[in-house]
Amino acid sequence: MQKEILIQKWLDGELNAEEMEAFKALPEYASYAKLSEKALYFKDESYDVDLEFNKLNDIISRKRQQKTETSTKKPVQWLNPLMRVAAILVVGMLVYFAPIYGDTTTIKTLASNKTAIELPDNSHVNLNAASSIQFKKGNWEEKRQVNLVGEAFFNVAEGSQFDVVTWLGKVSVLGTQFNVKQRVNYFEVSCYEGVVSVTYKDRVIKLPAGKTFKLIDGEIIEGETNEKSPSWSSKNISSFKSVPYSQVIHEFERQYDVKIETQNVDTTQLFTGSFTQKNKELALKAITLPLQLKYKQNTNKITLTKE
């Protein structure tokens, strides 16, 4: 025990002269001394902190450059609309077909684009303009969950619980057809088949087929629908039933990728009607005539005024 303490002190360079003598008197002294001396041959003197730091600096500044290059979007004139559509398709397909990009799949549509998606269990989703959905392929079997921003029509295959999560509320079903529309201050769920349950702020509302649930500026309105599927998906018509006029304008902007300005127009009044997604002139008439509004068109900007 005495010996162990002596050796430990020696290793830590704490021996005084007297202890040093005692240590040297140990029969194993020569072995220890040699081990200690030869240990220095294992030293690697070649590690140069400054050199390594310079190497690291190179790597990091390159990384930073890449980051700023991707984050500062240059104005891209060469990107004509056709190229944009192609780019979206390519990106969409990449994301859809390449699970290497991570577990989460995100599909987005831009204004005036729509798309149809098939989920891993053959459930179908039609995504309206300017919307996105996100889901995890990896654990789809255990958890059928889709995050939605915007509007989508779901045709869900039979199976375990299927959740659509939006920041305004959650919609859960087992297997059915329903539409979820979530826009700024607007949340609407329409059930076309089976039963869906809508969770909103700890309240659960059961919605049988033919019923709709609307949430406008925090107010819940329940209604009915006679359709078999949402008209935007089956007939390319956006239709509204007692919806604030501002929502109609936003929907128009999304469908035709335009900006609409209003002058002296009460955008809170409720609108019932529809507009086609195929003909802009016709659609403009459809949303202005009933309210006796006039419209003026510039490139990508439309102004509505009270007559």
Place this chain on the structure above:
Amino acid sequence: MLKTLNTDVCEEHVYARIFKSLSKDIFNFLRFKYGDRLDPRDKVQEAFIKLWDNCKNVTPEKAKSFLFTTANNMMLNEIKHQKVVLKHQQIKPKNYTNENPEFLMEETEYMHKYQRALAKLTEGQRVAFLMNRVEGKKHKEIAEILGISRKGVEKRIYTALEKLRKDIDGI
């Protein structure tokens, strides 16, 4: 005090300071633990790049343990099948001009034995022993770097020394 509260690893001078004070210790830690085969240099670089990527989430106080853990994990990912080999410098005859060739051979033989004996130590023993004998670090410093008690360090180094002696002397 205020300064430490506000500093962030993302700030270049903080990052540089951390690199200059820790990189060599990490390099040696990896060498001593895993040997030279898997290029501990690269792992040090990779660990620091990871620190940079996460600089917003790692405080300067946490950087040390972040770096050691990250570098260690990177090594572990590669190490599984490899045997620990620490390179030693060639015994240079010029220091022993008056020594005969027989002596040189014995010395070389000794170093080979030493190398093999080191490989037989546990990782913990080897790291602590070499930090002490090669780097000349005090027990207290080693305890801080490894995050263990000083008693633990003493035990490891002492056990390592005894194992090496018995192994090399053939007892």
